[in-house]
Amino acid sequence: MDYHRHGFEIVGIVGANRSPSCGVDTTSRNNREVPGQGVFLAKLAQRLEKEGIAVPMLGVKASDGSIQKLRELL
Secondary structure, X not given: OHHHHOOOOOOOEEEEOOXXXXXXXXXXXXXXXXXXXXXXXXXXXXXXXXXXXXOOEEEEOOOOOHHHHHHHHO
16 A cells, blocks of 8 residues: 555566465465465455555466566566
């Protein structure tokens, strides 16, 4: 919220898919990758929405072309 309040341009939030905390598109349950957000990013997304701040979130994994995804975000 402070970055936004002080005029910084927030181009996006990058999270690690399959992470139980920081997954964007997938999380982990019983050591299996399942659809959904990790706990931390889900709470962060809720708070940003409550504050009326729209920030794209990008989920990456080492095996899924992450460099190209980051280029698209920028």
